[in-house]
Amino acid sequence: MQLGLSDTQQMFLDTTTKFLDGHSGPGRARELMADPEGFDRSDWDQGGQLGWYAMLVPEKYGGGSISESGLGDAALVAEAMGAHVHTGPFLATNVTAFALAEYGRDDQKERFLPSLAAGSSIGTWAYAETDSDWSAGSVALRATPTDVGYVLDGTKSYVQDAATADLFLVTARSPGGLVEVIVPAGAPGLCVQPLESLDLARRLAEVSFTGTPVGRADVVCEGADAKAAVERQLQVALVLQCAETNGATGAGLDMTVGYAKERVAFGRPIGSYQALKHRLADHRMWLEGSWATTAYAAGSIWDRRPDAAAAARVAKAHVGRWSTHILHDCIQIHGGIGMTWEYDLHLYFRRAIANEVLYGAPDDHMRHLVDIAEEAAR
Amino acid sequence: MTSAPVTGSPTPEQFRAKVRGWLRDHVPRKTPGEPFLQWDDEGVARSKRIQRTLWEGGIAGVTVPVDYGGLGLGSAYDRVFREEAADYRMPEEFGNAFNVVLPTLLAHGREDLKKQYIPRMLNGEHIWCQFLSEPSGGSDLAGLLTRADRDGDVWRLNGAKIWTTGGNYSDYAICLARTNPEVPKHAGLTMFVVAMADPGITVVALKLTDGSQDFCQEYIDDVVVPADHVIGDVNDGWRVATTLMMNERTAVGRGWSLGGSKGQSEDRGIAFDPALLDLARRTERSDDPHVRSLIGESWVMTAVQEQTVRRVSEAMRTGHLPGHAAALLKAMSGATGRRQGEIGLEVAGSRAAAWRPGQASRWGVGRLSSHGIGGGTTEMQRNAIAERLLGLPREPSPDRELPFSQIRKNTSPGRN
Numbered sequence: 001m002q003l004g005l006s007d008t009q010q011m012f013l014d015t016t017t018k019f020l021d022g023h024s025g026p027g028r029a030r031e032l033m034a035d036p037e038g039f040d041r042s043d044w045d046q047g048g049q050l051g052w053y054a055m056l057v058p059e060k061y062g063g064g065s066i067s068e069s070g071l072g073d074a075a076l077v078a079e080a081m082g083a084h085v086h087t088g089p090f091l092a093t094n095v096t097a098f099a100l101a102e103y104g105r106d107d108q109k110e111r112f113l114p115s116l117a118a119g120s121s122i123g124t125w126a127y128a129e130t131d132s133d134w135s136a137g138s139v140a141l142r143a144t145p146t147d148v149g150y151v152l153d154g155t156k157s158y159v160q161d162a163a164t165a166d167l168f169l170v171t172a173r174s175p176g177g178l179v180e181v182i183v184p185a186g187a188p189g190l191c192v193q194p195l196e197s198l199d200l201a202r203r204l205a206e207v208s209f210t211g212t213p214v215g216r217a218d219v220v221c222e223g224a225d226a227k228a229a230v231e232r233q234l235q236v237a238l239v240l241q242c243a244e245t246n247g248a249t250g251a252g253l254d255m256t257v258g259y260a261k262e263r264v265a266f267g268r269p270i271g272s273y274q275a276l277k278h279r280l281a282d283h284r285m286w287l288e289g290s291w292a293t294t295a296y297a298a299g300s301i302w303d304r305r306p307d308a309a310a311a312a313r314v315a316k317a318h319v320g321r322w323s324t325h326i327l328h329d330c331i332q333i334h335g336g337i338g339m340t341w342e343y344d345l346h347l348y349f350r351r352a353i354a355n356e357v358l359y360g361a362p363d364d365h366m367r368h369l370v371d372i373a374e375e376a377a378r
Numbered sequence: 379m380t381s382a383p384v385t386g387s388p389t390p391e392q393f394r395a396k397v398r399g400w401l402r403d404h405v406p407r408k409t410p411g412e413p414f415l416q417w418d419d420e421g422v423a424r425s426k427r428i429q430r431t432l433w434e435g436g437i438a439g440v441t442v443p444v445d446y447g448g449l450g451l452g453s454a455y456d457r458v459f460r461e462e463a464a465d466y467r468m469p470e471e472f473g474n475a476f477n478v479v480l481p482t483l484l485a486h487g488r489e490d491l492k493k494q495y496i497p498r499m500l501n502g503e504h505i506w507c508q509f510l511s512e513p514s515g516g517s518d519l520a521g522l523l524t525r526a527d528r529d530g531d532v533w534r535l536n537g538a539k540i541w542t543t544g545g546n547y548s549d550y551a552i553c554l555a556r557t558n559p560e561v562p563k564h565a566g567l568t569m570f571v572v573a574m575a576d577p578g579i580t581v582v583a584l585k586l587t588d589g590s591q592d593f594c595q596e597y598i599d600d601v602v603v604p605a606d607h608v609i610g611d612v613n614d615g616w617r618v619a620t621t622l623m624m625n626e627r628t629a630v631g632r633g634w635s636l637g638g639s640k641g642q643s644e645d646r647g648i649a650f651d652p653a654l655l656d657l658a659r660r661t662e663r664s665d666d667p668h669v670r671s672l673i674g675e676s677w678v679m680t681a682v683q684e685q686t687v688r689r690v691s692e693a694m695r696t697g698h699l700p701g702h703a704a705a706l707l708k709a710m711s712g713a714t715g716r717r718q719g720e721i722g723l724e725v726a727g728s729r730a731a732a733w734r735p736g737q738a739s740r741w742g743v744g745r746l747s748s749h750g751i752g753g754g755t756t757e758m759q760r761n762a763i764a765e766r767l768l769g770l771p772r773e774p775s776p777d778r779e780l781p782f783s784q785i786r787k788n789t790s791p792g793r794n
Contacts, residue, residue: 003689003692003693003696003698004692004696004698257768257769257770260770261769261770261771268771268774269770269771271764271768271770271771272770272771272772272773272774273773274757274760274761274773277760277761277764277765277768277770278757278760278761278764280764280768280770281709281759281760281761281762281763281764281767281768282709282713282760284706284763284764284767284768285706285709285710285713285763286710288686288689288690288706288710289682289683289685289686289710291689292682292685292686292688292689292690293681293682293685293686295685295689296685300647300648305647306647307647307648310648310650310681311648311681313674313678314648314677314678314681314682317674317675317678318678318682363671365674366670366671366672366673366674366675366677366678367667367670367671367674368674369650369673369674369677369678370655370670370673370674373650373652373655373677374655377652
């Protein structure tokens with residue numbers, strides 16, 4: 001929850017929330033679990049009209065946002081989506097568009113950005129590998145240089161909405177260091193293998209590349225540029241992920257506080273017992289911290305402040321750890337109903353659990369802070 | 379507590395120039411590492427001198443009405459003062475007087491009391507403390523036992539108070555006492571102005587687990603208070619106490635310091651305290667992934683807490699969050715303080731248990747005093763968050779309806 005929104009931002013958030021109230025939410029997420037694509041194309045297209053995929057893209061390429069901070073605005077949407085366990089490639093498309101907007105060549109921006117910003121094409125970032133810690137150093141997928149570009153060999157995992165993506169932003173390792181390339185869906189040797197996902201409202205897949213050719217025209221960045229780009233993409237992904245987690249956590253906590261006021265045991269509302277209310281108070285407190293640190297990171301990253309890398313890790317370490325803690329206890333406080341399939345709380349919990357470990361677990365990010373401090377002292 | 383601007387009052391920029399010049403020429407600057415409060419002869423004398431200087435320069439009591447010796451200016455001028463004063467040594471031992479007592483007096487005090495006491499806070503003469511908590515109970519403030527009995531033209535007070543900051547250096551106390559035990563507890567309390575010089579008051583400094591001595595306990599034996607030294611009405615003291623606590627929370631949210639501090643609202647970026655990493659290097663454990671993760675965790679807590687303080691303070695200022703939201707900050711500092719203590723202990727290992735004489739980093743002490751009790755227990759903050767922010771119902775209890783004399787209480791307020 002961001003404070004101090006301008007009137008335009010508040011209007012944008014209200015419109016977004018109203019749309020999601022009407023089209024999304026746990027009930028809709030349950031319906032879409034059986035859908036082959038896992039999200040509603042017509043909702044996706046309407047999101048494009050609301051500007052959901054344009055916020056990290058310059059106006060010149062069909063983008064634009066309602067405030068100076070495109071990332072802050074995108075985080076508003078991500079949080080609202082988390083509160084509705086919304087489905088679809090919002091984060092994936094925005095991060096792909098962001099990477100092209102910041103690191104792509106002009107001709108690439110012209111080719112890809114207008115359709116990504118409008119939502120008429122879907123992008124996703126193929127970054128992590130099965131057991132990687134989500135650091136740039138753990139990227140192993142091979143990019144072998146050829147006369148005309150590269151050939152990719154290897155497997156990416158946890159790729160969001162890979163089955164519906166029109167283009168993949170692939171991070172690979174060449175003899176010269178990291179390289180980021182664009183691979184269109186259906187490219188030779190590209191194979192999407194859907195995974196079973198803990199978050200039932202999110203589609204994740206393994207994507208393998210076998211001798212997949214990439215022409216020079218589709219190389220986004222290489223070497224030091226690619227390293228910087230990967231770091232920035234990760235920062236943006238972390239902020240959007242944290243905002244989404246905060247939305248899910250806030251919704252789960254609201255449900256639980258409401259339940260604790262209504263549910264009676266031993267002659268009084270269970271929320272009157274200090275044994276429960278103190279836990280709920282702690283949850284409210286940690287959630288306030290989550291809102292604070294996510295908003296801080298969004299500002300720091302968008303403005304490219306010196307502490308941007310640290311701010312992203314601080315946010316993820318805090319949000320990742322406390323959100324699952326909070327939602328776990330929300331289920332506990334509900335008692336029997338909390339452990340049923342039909343009760344919606346586990347949908348939020350599933351998203352928070354998956355988000356805790358995707359894009360790096362809190363522990364990884366805590367240790368990375370020490371790396372950052374040591375690097376700064378060098 | 380605002381009053382109409384004085385005719386011919388300065389513009390904020392004129393006021394800024396005046397404050398800047400006077401502070402530069404008459405007030406010492408902060409020195410790095412100096413304690414925020416210095417409750418000893420030297421510290422108190424210096425603060426009284428500084429407050430006197432602010433008074434003489436015509437920059438004391440910025441928002442206090444002119445009738446009571448203040449400048450009668452709006453809050454914008456107060457912000458100007460705090461910005462300009464950020465680098466100077468402020469008389470922080472007057473914190474209770476200005477942050478808590480003065481606004482409470484303004485809200486509930488009779489005209490003669492305000493005229494008698496407020497100017498003498500502003501001119502540096504009187505330091506005030508709060509007589510609220512008692513040895514018989516601190517969280518359950520309305521259950522206090524100190525009683526005030528009417529005796530002709532005066533009240534006679536008997537009982538004990540505790541956790542007063544600076545009690546041994548204060549000139550006056552704002553004191554909550556029971557004037558009617560035959561009604562429910564909140565309805566029989568009255569707020570008094572008590573002179574610390576009264577021979578019936580005995581002040582004892584309290585020593586805490588870590589050896590520090592900032593708090594006092596007072597024994598109140600037949601202390602005489604004039605009948606007109608009541609703030610608000612007799613038996614209406616709980617309302618006054620509620621205002622007082624609200625003033626305290628507001629001040630905490632705004633920043634307790636009388637001068638404000640630069641960077642309090644300004645964003646200095648995330649900084650890492652190197653102490654833990656240095657310690658890990660000395661113990662040759664800085665490559666241990668577990669230790670690295672503990673250090674990172676400590677930094678995450680510090681950063682998130684600072685970010686939350688900024689966010690919540692700002693939200694309280696703009697009205698997005700109520701004053702009770704200050705409980706979020708107190709509770710968080712209690713929770714993270716304990717975890718910081720654990721991490722310090724774990725990284726330090728044996729070094730936390732014993733060290734060479736004179737060594738500065740006493741890691742075990744951090745664990746020892748990492749409770750969240752001072753200023754109100756974490757449990758009370760949790761009640762405030764749960765009941766005031768989340769709207770959860772109170773625990774049912776008999777003490778709100780039954781006459782105070784009929785409810786169970788800790789009977790011994792006395793010497794221990």
